Amino acid sequence: MKRVFLDPGHGGSDPGAVGHGLKEKDVVLDIALQIRHILDKEYENVEIQMSRTTDISKSLRQRTNEANAWNANYFISIHCNAFNGKAKGYEDFIFSGLSDSSQSAKYRNIMHREISNGIALQNRGKKKANFHVLRETSMPAFLSENGFIDNHSDAALMKQASWRKKIAQNHVNGIAKALQLKKRTNGNQKSDSLYKVIAGSFQSKEKxxxxxxxxxxxxxEAFIETITLSGAKWHRVQSGAFSNRKNAEAHLKRIEKIGIDAFIIVLS
Structure with a gap:
């Protein structure tokens, strides 16, 4: 079983790079959630954990500590760039203290080739940096910078759902090749259903x-999803959304153990 830790950069009070009506934290979360969904649905013997699945704040130390405690096999941090409005393109990083023969470098060679394929972004190359998430992880780690959000042409691509899906798929292709993941057979593929775990529904937002x-x-972690039923506004407390029902049920049991009645909503 391979363990992949996905880290959508920034979040919560930290929007990351901004430009052309976009926030980095939103773009990279969408990409990361799609990566998780594709991996979970199409590949066998792989577990995915994310540093965040919603718009929450999380420190760099929390991100690496969680990945290390989970004994992940690969750490992937997903970002968008910004500079002066003129810079553009795709680039990726491994820790500057690693050699080109390290496992991180070998994985990165595969990731770079797969991610940069057909994404309509200038290829800025493979780089190294002393980033916390690359330095403090105890497993091979990789950071992708998927275009410059303050560049008009790159931002125009980021706004396209089809482009974000392509970026996600290319990340998956790289992960699958690097970790030698096996695809599920047609009869063993998971459904497209999404299982939301709801830990309470209230008319009072304060509650x-x-x-x-x-x-x-x-x-x-949880967040509020506001819905209207029979003309009345309700504040649902959602704690996780899973493409695998067993994972949703395991999370449900975790919530019930602390004395909260929770339930699962299935979306097809």
Whole structure:
């Protein structure tokens, strides 16, 4: 079983790079969630964990500590760039203290080739840097910079759902080749259903926020999804969305163990 840790950069109070009506934290979260979905659906013997699945703040130390504690086999941090509005293109990084014969470098060679293929971005090459998430991870680590958000042409691509899907698929292609993942057979592919774990539904937003605070004291992330039923506004507390029902049920049990009644909503 291979363990892949996906780290969408920034989040919460830290928007990352901004430009042309876009925020880096939103673009990279969308890409990372799509990577997780494709890997989970199409490949066998792979587990995926993410540093964040919603718009929350998370320190660099938290990200690397979680990956190290989980004993991940590969750490992948996903970003967009910004500079002066004129710079553009794709580039990726490994830790500057590593040699070109390191496992991180070998994986990166595969990732770079796959990600840069057919994405309509200038190829700025393979680079090294002393970034925290590359330095403090105890497994091979990789960071992709998927275009410059302050560049007009790159940002125009980022706004396209089809382009973000292509970037996600190319990341998956690289991960699968680097880790030698095996594709599921047609009869063994997972469905496209999404399983949302709901840890309470309230008409009072204050009560919903209290529920989120309680969950966080137990290390469980959640957010509010506002819906309207029969003309009334409800604040659902959602804690995770999974393409695998067993994973959703395991998360449900974790919530129930702390005394909260929760349920699963299935979206097809």
């Amino acid at each position: 919903a926020l209290n529920r989120i605070s309680f969950l966080k004291t137990h290390g469980i």
